[in-house]
Amino acid sequence: TQLLEQSPQFLSIQEGENLTVYCNSSSVFSSLQWYRQEPGEGPVLLVTVVTGGEVKKLKRLTFQFGDARKDSSLHITAAQPGDTGLYLCAGASGSARQLTFGSGTQLTVLP
Amino acid sequence: EAQVTQNPRYLITVTGKKLTVTCSQNMNHEYMSWYRQDPGLGLRQIYYSMNVEVTDKGDVPEGYKVSRKEKRNFPLILESPSPNQTSLYFCASKSIGLARNEQFFGPGTRLTVL
Numbered sequence: 001t002q003l004l005e006q007s008p009q010f011l012s013i014q015e016g017e018n019l020t021v022y023c024n025s026s027s028v029f030s031s032l033q034w035y036r037q038e039p040g041e042g043p044v045l046l047v048t049v050v051t052g053g054e055v056k057k058l059k060r061l062t063f064q065f066g067d068a069r070k071d072s073s074l075h076i077t078a079a080q081p082g083d084t085g086l087y088l089c090a091g092a093s094g095s096a097r098q099l100t101f102g103s104g105t106q107l108t109v110l111p
Numbered sequence: 112e113a114q115v116t117q118n119p120r121y122l123i124t125v126t127g128k129k130l131t132v133t134c135s136q137n138m139n140h141e142y143m144s145w146y147r148q149d150p151g152l153g154l155r156q157i158y159y160s161m162n163v164e165v166t167d168k169g170d171v172p173e174g175y176k177v178s179r180k181e182k183r184n185f186p187l188i189l190e191s192p193s194p195n196q197t198s199l200y201f202c203a204s205k206s207i208g209l210a211r212n213e214q215f216f217g218p219g220t221r222l223t224v225l
Contacts, residue, residue, distance in 0.1 A: 004153075006153075009151070031212060033212070033213075040218070040219070041216075041218055041219070042115075042201050042203070042216025042217055042218055042219055043154070043201075043214075043216050044216070045211075045213045045214070048211055048212060048213070088153060088154065090154075092212055097212045098156070098159070098169075099156070099214065101146075101153040101154040101155070102153050103151055103152055103153040104153050
């Protein structure tokens with residue numbers, strides 16, 4: 001079973017601060033995804049990165065896929081209370097591109 | 112509206128009493144999957160199906176059964192639930208072959224086994 005480790009597990013910051021969440025594995029993935037989950041709901045896809053070294057931006061969120069396609073990071077600039085949620089990384093592998101999920105980072109942005 | 116629905120949303124039951132959690136999607140997706148989410152463990156895949164009548168075990172299939180008789184439905188069956196199956200369960204679906212590989216998740220079913 002492939003494993004994805006996320007860090008930190010919990011993060012509480014003030015509005016306006018920057019933060020980075022990490023997702024690491026010893027396995028190579030064909031692509032890596034980041035999801036955000038809010039209480040009482042299922043995860044919702046934020047981004048998919050496919051190419052080693054790829055960087056994608058989604059407003060204040062920057063996602064990077066490691067050169068070796070084993071790790072990824074999510075950087076949030078000037079965090080806002082609306083960014084609060086559980087962030088999950090997920091690596092895809094196999095013919096069906098099965099997803100292996102990380103344990104998640106619970107982010108709380110305080111006003 | 113494109114969506115994945117699950118029922119029930121909440122369920123409290125007792126050890127050994129068979130139960131079924133239903134999952135339905137209206138997006139004509141080939142692929143459907145069940146996950147359980149436990150604190151500190153993320154989402155772990157229970158079973159998945161790549162099309163009608165095709166199902167495969169995920170990482171934690173013990174104690175669960177599934178069936179895929181129709182493309183839109185993928186029920187999760189617990190023949191004899193035990194307390195260690197207390198968890199938050201998510202059904203998901205996706206279209207195979209799209210580069211985005213986006214899975215659409217249902218709202219979750221919170222199961223408590225006493």
